[in-house]
Amino acid sequence: MSGLVLHGYWRSSASYRVRLALELKGIAYRQVTHDLRLGEQSAPDYLALAPHGLVPALEHDGRVLIESPAILEWxxxxxxxxxxxxxxxxxxxxxxxxxxxxxxDIHPLNNLRVLQALRDDLGAGEDQVQAWIARWIHAGFAALEALIARHGGTFAYGDSPSLADCMIVPQVYNARRFQVPLDAYPRLVACDAALCALPAAAAAHPDRQPDAQP
Amino acid sequence: MSGLVLHGYWRSSASYRVRLALELKGIAYRQVTHDLRLGEQSAPDYLALAPHGLVPALEHDGRVLIESPAILEWxxxxxxxxxxxxxxxxxxxxxxxxxxxxxxDIHPLNNLRVLQALRDDLGAGEDQVQAWIARWIHAGFAALEALIARHGGTFAYGDSPSLADCMIVPQVYNARRFQVPLDAYPRLVACDAALCALPAAAAAHPDRQPDAQP
Incomplete structure (x- = not known):
């Protein structure tokens, strides 16, 4: 056992990225879940660990790592x-x-706190929120499709999984959840399917997490 | 001469990050500027280089790197x-x-294309846009202030400049430009001043770039 503790939430795509990297490398970890819908990421004991009040955070040997891009590099x-x-x-x-x-370019514009701010601060209706989500996903996915055409293979870069796939798969999951059509991105969809077919990646799926809701 | 060509825009904070890293390391580069207010980043010849249509991009030896976090690591x-x-x-x-x-967590919510979308797609007025900008800067800067208290010295991490400073300085520049008060972040402001006092960092300042406007 590595002694790693992942603080996350089943539907947080930033948490999903870290689970994918850990599972693909076969690293054991324990999970502590924080229900973002209940605001548990803003509880004082979590803020003492992670002052930005966002998941994920990764504890190891008494240290705490935050921000999924930094955690993936670590x-x-x-x-x-x-x-x-x-x-x-x-x-x-x-x-x-x-x-x-x-x-x-995509995820920061579409996460829970930002969508809530669109509704609460700017009075956006659900149709406007949906259009906002789709706008940034389409812009980013079009660019990714072009990059995968240049550099991809079975996976987003070449024929083995990379940190790119660990970012892309949770974003595709989000896009489907928000019913954004993906027909224009066949290479991206194929890379997502290739990663999700790996048993290690399947274990990281939101539906397989201890706090998953039906 | 390294043969590096930086595609950027004087006020783009992502371009400013890359200039800071190049200047701090004493690496020579040439600049090609693209006026974001005129949409030049969406011109076909630029999209052929950088399919996401955003600055910066860094050309070297016939290759093109995009996305400032990836460019900084490279x-x-x-x-x-x-x-x-x-x-x-x-x-x-x-x-x-x-x-x-x-x-x-901060910059993606406050860049030019996103602020324009708030106005165009959601009908946000200038007061709402200003409040939106300040909201995300305050959330992120409060967390950075806590991290600098734990880990900082002369600079954001310890006593020598790091990639953290290359990200923070352009964001502080943006915050001042949008007149967001910084009184609550004395450590952050001190780190910004320490980096900006270095001649190499001063050379990267937006006002010193070939396309700077008065």
Whole structure:
């Protein structure tokens, strides 16, 4: 047992990214779940661990890591095998660019706190929220589809899973949840299916988590 | 001359991040500017380089890198000295977490295309846009202030500049531009001042760029 404790939430796509990386590398971890719908990520004891009040956080040896892109890089550095980043810096830059397209250009605009702010602060109706979600997913997925056409294979980059897939699969899950049509992105959909077919990735799926709701 | 060509825009904070890293490492580069207010980042010749239609992009040896977090990591891998990431993975995870707090939790919500969408798609007025900007800056800066209290020194992490500072300084520039009060973040403001006092960082400032407007 590695002693790792993952603080997360079944439907948090940032938590799902970290579960994917841990499972793909075969690293054991324990989960502590925080119900985002009840605001449990803002409880004082969680804020003492993670001052930004967001999941996931990863505890190890009395330390706490936050922010999924930083956690993924840390996992890669501590457990290099199987690699989720190519050794060549140019190739790694492509994988990290695909990952950032999700982590910086799509997901931040569509997470729970932001959608709630659209409703509460700007009075957005559900149709407007849905259009907002779809707008950023389409912009990002169109770019990812072009990058996968250049660099992809079975997976988003070449023929083995990478950190790009760990970012893409939760975002595709989100897109389906929000009923955003994916017909324009056949390569992206194929990469998602390839990763999800791996038993390790299947174990990371939201529906398989201890706090999953029917 | 390294042969590097940076595609950017003077006021793009993601471009500013890359300029800071290049200048801090003393790497020569040439700039090609794209006026975001005129939509030049969506011109076909730029989309052929960078399919996501965002700046910055960094050309080298006929290859094109996109997404500033990926570009910063690539610069660090290719020119390791002076380092902008600690060698220890635990320490690097803190630096990357601070960087991601800006790159994933603040900046994506406040960039030009998103503010325009708030106005155009949701009918937000300027007061609402201003409140939206301030909301996410305050949430992120409060968390950064707590992290700097734990890990900072002269700079955001310890006593030498890191990728965290390369992310923070452009975000502080943005906050001032949008007149968000920073009194609650004295450590963050001190780190910003420490980096900006370095001649290399000063050369990266938006006002010093070839396309700067008065």
């Amino acid at each position: 996992i890669e550095a501590r457990w290099p095998s199987p690699p989720l980043l190519p050794a060549d810096p140019d190739a790694a830059a492509v994988v990290r660019a695909m990952a950032a397209l999700v982590a910086c | 610069i660090e891998a290719r020119w390791p000295s002076p380092p902008l990431l600690p060698a220890d993975p635990d320490a690097a995870a803190v630096v990357r977490a601070m960087a991601a707090l800006v790159a994933c």
